[in-house]
Amino acid sequence: MRTLSWVYLGAIFTFILLPVVVLVIFSFQDGRLPVPPFKGATLKWYAKILADRDLMEALVNSLMVAVLSSLVAVTLGFLAASGLARTVLPGSALMRGLLIAPMTVSYLIIGLGLLQMFNQVGIRPSLLATGIGHVVINLPLCFAIVYAAIGEHQKSALQAARDLGAREWQVLWHIAAPMLAPSLAAAFFLSFTFSWDEFIIAFLLTRFDVTLPVEIWSMLRSGLSPATNAVGSLVFLVSVAVVVTLELTLFRKGSK
């Protein structure tokens, strides 16, 4: 039975990780095509992509969009969660539902909607438009994470702060935000990773300056190459780094 469990575990990990492992391995392929057989290791593809200006520009764009849109999404989510947790308004449940609803809509639909709306109000497809799109998809997530973290304990501390003379912004800044720091950080990092490898919205809402996933897509159109694998590996590395940071700092602290 024990052996079987281990076999099962191994099978699951293989199933989940094999594609990524293959991707990473063939990014070192010393040949023109990232397909078996493996002809030996080289770093030349990495050198090539790091020297590629378009690609590096897209990488910086992606980082910028991810950081800024996540900051905005976390801030808005935090404010919405604090407000809805503090006061019971008529239709509070409905408001919570509406805030979380975009999570259930596919990115394609959201992207199309944004594209049409931006056309109406005159916002050109750009990194700004993409950033706004990423706020739209990440705000529900941030709201849900922060709202779930506000418990009775927090509420009474906030009440105590008001009782001691704090204005509403002081309550949020001095008490609520520090007390919710682990969930705010979790929300930020999750938003960051979602924005970092989001493709559909970025594809629909960018034109000249593009994000990394869009750039990779255009690379793929010219055929498979170990260079795309190398880019993919880099993107994966960043995501892994974020998750590991999260795991080592926040989640470990939370479980203590």
Next chain:
Amino acid sequence: MTAEVQIRSVSHRFQSFTALEGIDLEIAAGEFIVLLGPSGCGKTTLLSIIGGFLTPSEGEIVIGGRDMTRVAPKDRPTTTMFQDYALFPHMNLRDNVAFGLRMRGVGRKARHDRALEMLEMVGLSAFAARKPHALSGGQRQRVALARALAVEPDVLLLDEPLGALDLKLRRQMQDELKNIQRKVGTTFIHVTHDQEEAMAIADRIVVMNRGHIEHFGTPEDVYLRPRTLFSADFMGEMNRIPVRRDGGNSVSPLGPLPLDLGEGLLCLRPENIGFEGSFSLGRARLQEAAFFGTHHRCHFVPLNAPDLTLTVNLPQGAHPAPGAEVELFGRDPVLLSEDGR
């Protein structure tokens, strides 16, 4: 800093539920008041209204001569010590205690000095740099008290602050609260459902039930001369003997009593019945007895009224033998009408 508090015909309703009905209360400056009652009696609602966390449906709250009914908590001369302490977990004790002063724009040096002074008062100055999670329940309690008092409120509101502590610590904190209140002179309004705690610390007790005040008086008053059956029962055990008037005497199931009382329920505390007293309750047989440390708690069945049971607290050393027949006497009788008014 201290102020008097006037509560004028305050009523409060939550949707269809009436939590408070026509509450009138005059609290003098520097008094230690306890709001006492079972859960759901409205005592916490009243405290929230005084603190500004709730606006009453009707009536007004006047603190220090100023109408505070619609003033936000942060602008009131009140602070609250919360049931779950509500300390700020990310701040050390000094910053917790200094928070109120910081919000009032007091400079860093001045507020830190004041915070240390307050921590000194509650005996925790050595822990100023620690975070709340490193403290025991009783210590957190003291920090909450220091924090609430650091801003020199006129009125301190205490919401069942000792409920989570064990008995010994609770007694100790009661004494400390009382001492600190004497020292700072602030008006304290303390909510509890523990009548012993209420008597131990209060200058005056407000006994509450179902959203109204049953009795407002000193602990002696409330315990010895209860005004209603509810407050009589709530303050401690009570023997009830129905009596009616017959000429100059009172007649009860125990037989005629040499008292001129009238019609109603004769209420006697268990410790006010014994082998001597101001009037005889006739002979009774001891049914059972249990030793409680400070006294023996005994159940007597009066020979004249076999369906009544009298609970009697006899002093240590007065060893009753089960089955023995003795004459019982009562003192400090209180007569209350049947309907509790």
